Amino acid sequence: MKLADKMYSLGTETAFDVLAEVVKLQEQGKNIISFAIGEPDFDSPENIKQAGIEAIKNNHTHYNPSAGLLEVRKALAKYIERTRGIEVSPLEVVITPGAKPIIFYGLLATINPGDEVIYPNPGFPIYESMINYVGGVAVPLALREEKEFSFRPEELETKINAKTKMIILNSPHNPTGGMLSTEDLQQIARIAIENDLWVMADEVYSRIIYDQAFESIISIPGMKERTILIEGMSKTYAMTGWRIGYGVAPEIVVNAIARLCTNSISCTATFTQLAALEAVTGPQEDTTKMVQEFKERKDLIVKGLNEIEGISCLNPKGAFYVYPNVTKACQNKGFKNAKELQEFLLHESGVAVLPQTSFGMRNEGETEEYIRLSFATSKENIIEGLKRIKKGLERNE
Structure with a gap:
């Protein structure tokens, strides 16, 4: 066998x-x-743990919609509005068991066999793994120490051809701790718009920053329509074992990811979603x-x-x-x-x-x-x- x-x-x-x-x-x-x-x-913070416990005690242990609980999607949409400065509909939010499924489902929803996907290298190894698994062609983009582990926009442009479908970003970045600058993001946005590309923006470390403000490519005009933003609770709220993350994307992508959830996990646990609701709406100390x-x-x-x-x-x-x-x-x-x-x-x-x-x-x-x-x-x-x-x-x- x-x-x-x-x-x-x-x-x-x-x-x-x-x-x-x-x-x-x-x-x-x-x-x-x-x-x-x-x-x-x-x-995990005590208030979040208590919210999860109370949800279980109150029998929030049943199925829920594949895209997630509407009240939680609303809260996450408001959170992204506050932190990225854009308008977000709850219908543009999908909740998954951890942020990692958004990588997998987002690629499944947008990439055909033979499509090229540019990803940061070095980088989170699941990017390359999932690109290959869905039949895409993984195209590494070098992160340079002399650029503080960013990349040269002109080098990115040389990777673009008729088969290119997506650029994956990760800022703040694993493994280097680097962050994309305002200029970098503007150049990437220009390239994505000119070449009609998807951008997958992995921003799970967006709250763990030190000496400069966080900026997201989804905030740049013209980018919300082509960005799959990845966020989650694991890093920001020390909730790795809860397995709760979410994506923000155009409705067509969110609906596709929800369909993939239906076919694979049915839905994300109700009580972890209610704990996530407390995470984003409760105290942040x-x-x-x-x-x-x-x-x-x-x-x-x-x-x-x-x-x-x-x-x-x-x-x-x-x-x-x-x-x-x-x-x-x-x-x-x-x-x-x-x-x-x-x-x-x-x-x-x-x-x-x-x-x-x-x-x-x-x-x-x-x-x-x-x-x-x-x-x-x-x-x-x-x-x-x-x-x-x-x-x-x-x-x-």
Whole structure:
């Protein structure tokens, strides 16, 4: 017996492979400091938990419309209106179990076999995986360290041809923490409009920003009609396990995604939607405190990494990741690439990080080496982890 051919085009998140290895080592009694998984290490706010509990107690445990509860869609539409400065109808909102299904369903709804989709590289690995799975052609667009992990608009234009159907954006960005500038967004919008392209804007880290205001491409005139915006509760409200996210898109796309929900999941759990309603309409102090803590951790880890021989690290503008350049560290230790460095740090230093290959193929002509560290962990762990990395990389052989 064999699987369908399509399954062999499906990728994965190698972060979970590293997590499995970390767990195995911990079971063997080894102490591992993990910077591998991108998940807030905070509990969901109490008011949100209580809303979910009350929803269950009040028997909100039945089916609901595939696109989501109308009262929740209304609240999410108002939230996007406030944060993006555009008018949004509840009929332009669709709720799914997590934000990730919007990637999958959004591509299924808009991409035909052979259509080309441009995506950021390095990037969240599910973009490339899902493009390939739906039969599209994945076209990587290099993010450049010299551009603070943005890309050159003129390089984007060279990727456009008659087969191009969509551009995927992620700002703030995983794995680099970079953000697209106003100028970048305006150039992308111009290119999308001139070439009649869809834009999928993954903005799940929109509230986790540090030194500049968040801007969305959907706010630019002419872009709402062609944008599939991805948002969710996992990062902003530390609700990863609740599995609750949503998309904002033209009604034709929302209706298609709702049909896909009907055919796959029926609907998103009612009580998690009501918890999400409390998240966006209730007090925001917990999120504010969480982001402030992330900022302090960011400053701590960036400073510490830049003090380690062979490592240089840009200051991320959003999300909770750093993406340091470790080219010299690899050369100093005789490693061929960041993957060998990652394995050394895990097994010799007791520190889990992810190599750049966890986030896509090497860009053409690229010679630099990078690793990603998530600072969604305690300051104590950051200090100890940096100490171990420094000792491992700077000790004499």
